[in-house]
Amino acid sequence: MKKLNGTVIVTYRCNARCNMCSRYKRPSEPKDEISVETIRKLPRMYFTNITGGEPFIREDMKEITREIYKKSDRIVISTNGFFTDRIVDLCKEFPDVGIRISIEGLEAANNKIRGLEDGYKRGYDTLKKLVEMGMRDVGFGMTVQDMNAQDLVALYRLSDELNMEFATASLHNSFYFVESKNIIHDRPMVARHFEDLINELLKSNSPKKWFRAYFNHGLVNYIYSRKRLLPCNMAFDTFFVDPYSDVMPCNGTEKKEIMGNLNTQLWDELWNSDQAESVRRNVRTCERNCWMIGSVSPAMRKYIWIPALWVVRHKLLRFWKSKKYSMYENRIVRDFRDGRVSKAELDRCSTCEMQCEQE
Ligand code: SF4
Ligand code: SF4
Numbered sequence: 106m107k108k109l110n111g112t113v114i115v116t117y118r119c120n121a122r123c124n125m126c127s128r129y130k131r132p133s134e135p136k137d138e139i140s141v142e143t144i145r146k147l148p149r150m151y152f153t154n155i156t157g158g159e160p161f162i163r164e165d166m167k168e169i170t171r172e173i174y175k176k177s178d179r180i181v182i183s184t185n186g187f188f189t190d191r192i193v194d195l196c197k198e199f200p201d202v203g204i205r206i207s208i209e210g211l212e213a214a215n216n217k218i219r220g221l222e223d224g225y226k227r228g229y230d231t232l233k234k235l236v237e238m239g240m241r242d243v244g245f246g247m248t249v250q251d252m253n254a255q256d257l258v259a260l261y262r263l264s265d266e267l268n269m270e271f272a273t274a275s276l277h278n279s280f281y282f283v284e285s286k287n288i289i290h291d292r293p294m295v296a297r298h299f300e301d302l303i304n305e306l307l308k309s310n311s312p313k314k315w316f317r318a319y320f321n322h323g324l325v326n327y328i329y330s331r332k333r334l335l336p337c338n339m340a341f342d343t344f345f346v347d348p349y350s351d352v353m354p355c356n357g358t359e360k361k362e363i364m365g366n367l368n369t370q371l372w373d374e375l376w377n378s379d380q381a382e383s384v385r386r387n388v389r390t391c392e393r394n395c396w397m398i399g400s401v402s403p404a405m406r407k408y409i410w411i412p413a414l415w416v417v418r419h420k421l422l423r424f425w426k427s428k429k430y431s432m433y434e435n436r437i438v439r440d441f442r443d444g445r446v447s448k449a450e451l452d453r454c455s456t457c458e459m460q461c462e463q464e
Contacts, residue, residue, distance in 0.1 A: 109151070111177070112344070115156070115163055117157065123218060126283070132158065143367050187228070211260065214252055214253040215253070257298045261306075273324060277395055277397060279357045280360055285359075315416045319415050327396035329435065351366050352366070
């Protein structure tokens with residue numbers, strides 16, 4: 106069987122209180138959380154993301170990582186960076202692991218969004234410590250919303266100075282976030298900051314950053330509630346497993362879709378079951394149009410010529426232009442600017458419940 110791309114949600118407990126995620130209101134009980142024995146049943150993976158909730162709330166993260174390394178070529182752990190000592194301790198044993206710390210803007214915006222007093226300082230100190238230790242695969246993650254979009258380029262520049270990865274996302278609604286009211290209110294303002302970031306990324310000499318520019322172009326498309334730029338193939342060579350050991354296609358669905366349970370089934374039995382097939386049928390017709398790295402990264406691998414052509418068009422064919430990307434390349438952005446489509450129409454096409462309009 107070919108290697109898969111997996112995400113292991115080890116807990117739904119979280120010490121933070123982010124404004125765009127209510128997961129902390131519905132935490133998992135430690136006794137129900139996926140065990141190391143169950144993790145042993147996972148298939149071979151070329152990439153695994155370990156996430157939460159806040160994964161480092163679990164005190165057996167080292168055991169979990171050790172087990173996943175037996176299955177996976179590469180591991181990246183997403184964390185809010187608060188539990189510095191636990192993160193540093195794990196990285197001493199696994200210097201090749203990737204760590205992505207979510208920082209939701211510069212200090213004021215981050216602490217307001219995250220609801221953790223001192224959250225920025227803790228996250229940033231953890232990042233610095235990891236870099237000082239010589240960790241090579243360390244980076245920031247930022248979920249862009251109206252409240253922090255103005256910090257987007259500043260944070261990218263900070264990550265660049267520190268030679269770190271910079272991962273972006275925008276607001277999504279799903280069972281995973283326990284949210285249905287997330288929405289971008291001032292789309293042109295947020296898109297303008299994405300445009301600036303995309304131009305910074307395209308200016309660089311790193312092909313990886315040029316492809317990240319494409320990902321951010323997809324975020325502009327997403328916040329204007331358009332169809333995904335690439336097909337979604339979740340549950341075909343990609344899966345999520347949650348703290349209850351339920352295997353799912355992704356974390357973007359409105360209600361949890363379950364392919365099977367790894368506590369009671371073996372991997373092959375679960376993956377080839379009728380239930381898994383029926384979830385795949387739902388994925389084929391899914392219209393939620395998420396644009397999160399978990400579902401986009403495998404799609405960019407599979408349909409590599411699409412982002413590659415975009416990069417050629419923007420980076421190479423416009424090599425003489427200082428501004429290589431304009432948000433108005435997207436027809437929907439022009440239509441909105443010129444009044445051919447209204448905010449209410451865009452809001453209706455999003456996954457947000459309509460009461461958000463009044464907020
Ligand atoms: S976004 Fe992450 S850090 Fe924030 S509440 Fe949700 S799980 Fe916790
Ligand atoms: S678009 Fe893909 S990632 Fe999003 S909910 Fe649908 S199947 Fe899941």
